[in-house]
Amino acid sequence: MVNITINGKTAQAKEGEMLLSVIRRLKIDVPALCHHEAVEPLGACRLCMVEITKTEWDGWSKFVTSCLYPVEPDLIVSTHSDQVNEIRRTxxxxxxxxxxxxPEIRKLAEEYGVLKTSYEVQVDGDNCILCGICTRICDAMGFHAISLVGRGHGKTVAPPLNEAPPDCTGCLSCALNCPTNFIEFSDQDDKRTIWNKEFEMLACVKCGATTITREFAEHLSKNRDIPFEYFETCDSCHRKETSLTMGRIAAWTKEAQS
Amino acid sequence: MKHDIGKLPEILDRHPKSQESLIAILQDIQKEYNYIPCEALTETATALSIPLSKVFAISTFYNAFSLTPRGETIIRVCTGTACHIRGAELIKDQIETALGIKAGETTPDGKFTIEVVACVGACAMAPVVINNEKYHGSVKVSGVKKLLKVKK
Structure with missing residues (x-):
């Protein structure tokens, strides 16, 4: 265990733990757009910047991305000092x-009092902030279907060769975790389209509601040892099933006790 | 479009089948074909068991790799600080006019590609234009035509 001070309060952290995770545990609101607990930190969005110092630093302090900074003993952290707020505003x-x-960026900027940019607005800009959550999550899911392509101002998130990604299973992990909801997809009847690839949706055998894509179900049943039939029942029907089972258990228990 | 990638197995054989060989293999493909055909990317990914998306990310990241066919002669115009001050922009314009294409493009006959690079480490010779591997220093606008004829 490591003792650190955050905004004047002492906090305990596990050795090797990143600052941001301690800050979040203390329920201190530090913004971050590229952070996701499921994947390794990247430090791309720079918003989780905090000011750190130590008593022996003679009044010197430095600014670090808290998502990438492992805790050190006796660290003194300010998450909302004037300078930190100024950096975040920039x-x-x-x-x-x-x-x-x-809308997500505007809301966040508004919280920091930035209502209008002081730079030239990029009119044809899209909403992708290149945080890489989508690509890192896709890797974590084991698909590696999309990646960051190109570099510099031409960088984008794209499937290989800019064609429908062969490794995508339509699980939507990328789209649902995108901090700016940039990744488009559509669910129509029994078809799902994402990254220009069309998927067949499985329908619940009990109520007919769509569950997940056939590809995703096949992947899960093959690699995670879940029977394929499990995905042919929707969540609501699974729950109904569970309550019936629980009812049966209660009846047996009662029977056994009497 | 189908591309001839007949030499690929030979290139792949030259390198150990590990992730570390990826850039070396891409360099060899680039050298052999002057660009990287997309079939070669797919084959390389399979051969090295690297996800295709990663191979694509790396091949688009480095300027040394091109996924579109490039000309026999590659004209690199340096626009680094020293060359910029000594008129690289004018030289670039002149080359573009002479070849009828913009920087980054290839002439329809596949003879020339113009590339803009930022500093080639020969600032004393500024402005510098590189015709394939040959460095030309102190290039003047009037000398551009001659420079393009050097290797035709």
């Missing part, structure tokens, strides 16, 4: 210039 300002139409 970053928000830049984000606003690049993604003026993203």
């Amino acid at each position: 970053i928000m300002d830049l984000y606003l210039a690049r993604h003026p139409n993203s």
